[in-house]
Amino acid sequence: MARKNIFELLSEKYNIVKEMNKIAELFLSIEITATNPLNFQSGIYSIEQIFEWNCFPKWKQRGPYLSCAEMKADLNIPNSFSNNMDDIIKGLEYYINILRLVTVNFSRNLNISYPSAYPMLLKNIDILLEHLNYEEQVFAQDEKVILVPKNPAATAVAEITDKEHIAFAILKYNHNSLKGNIAEKKSLLLSIANEYEPLLKNPINGFSDYFDKANCLLNNLNLRHNNLEGRDKREIVCEMPAEELEKWYDELYQLLLFCVLIKDNIKRKKEIDDLVKKLINL
Template structure:
């Protein structure tokens, strides 16, 4: 293997523990001695956070998730351990959401540091093909997917939240939650069945066959129910079932895009007709 140049070395494998400590140092350290840090202001305004549940402080959440810190003299130092990629995602998601507990006017005081930590988080997430997306009033880390980005821009907000949720990193392996999301997507497409059939009949048949035979709308694993039992699906491993669920999800996204394109094609056809009539 040839010698790496400067830029290739800069893009070497990310050390998640080091990245966590770098980002957390921006949160913990004040601009200069005696001033509030980002951490201080998160703690100050934590009481106003609508999702605080039974937590009394931000520090309590840090302790619960293992992202603690201690003091070396007057300097705060991160004390948590990042053991895997999900730990790092948990930390980043926590920090991004907590920053927005600080009122906008107060955030301006920390603007330079907030911009820097967001730059680091965005770079690291992009390295792992993930990104931060705002879903309602929450900020979630989801896997990057061009189809998802296109679809959430053309559907109503409530459906966009559902579609984005499917790609959230914590849902990997959670078949029950994924199934519930697929049911909601199928329900949104149900009234458009005739349109879908007219656009792509094979996709229409395949999608609704899978929805009805892969334990999404019906119990297809009960051998005593001869009308719904699917022996093929029943014998799949959990990993194989999840792969099918992900395929069905992608098919649903494709249908939304095709429906949007039909509307666009109709508009173009109308323009052509108007132009043709004008020439007569």
């Protein structure tokens, strides 16, 4: 057996909890030097201080919160992490949103000197996301970043829609916090289905079975209609455990993405066919 080099050996030592705590320590301990300030004295500040004094009051996602400490308390974000994946994702999401605003918005307003640990912090976050198989989805207009499991189909559909709120619904469905939240998943599914209703009513030739199945699930899983009582009542849905209903919502979500991608690829194929014909007839 060939000897493993030191880099292969080191990669096997990667520990998610250990690396998350390194990120948390860097985030809390990094000191940034600011001169020529707008609203505060020149000096050395933490990442959260820079954020609070130069962005927090105008941040679109601030809500009623007055400080990072207040927000972290309500989110239950610890300073030290254990083997709790929900806490890790939530903590990363908090750090990334603040770091993005500090890096993008503040550097152009202040003469800021970042320590060498700052780019290392950003790189370590990227490495951890790779190990978690998560990715950032940036909504610049709303000044927010969400973390979602990597889903090539969801990313592809979100990229081809020209409506940001639909892209957000598509990507948010995968968010870690929505596991078990059937009401929110139902709302997102309806938003996606309503946006693509014209497509669902006019299936692509050769793929009608997929569109028919999507419409059937939308009509009979307590989504478009009240299937728990009245004329549209479905006993199987009434008796279905919440975990099973969520499973079928997740399957419907994937089916909706597939239907949208079929349309996009049919259009792409036609454009390629037209080009091939022109090339052959040259």
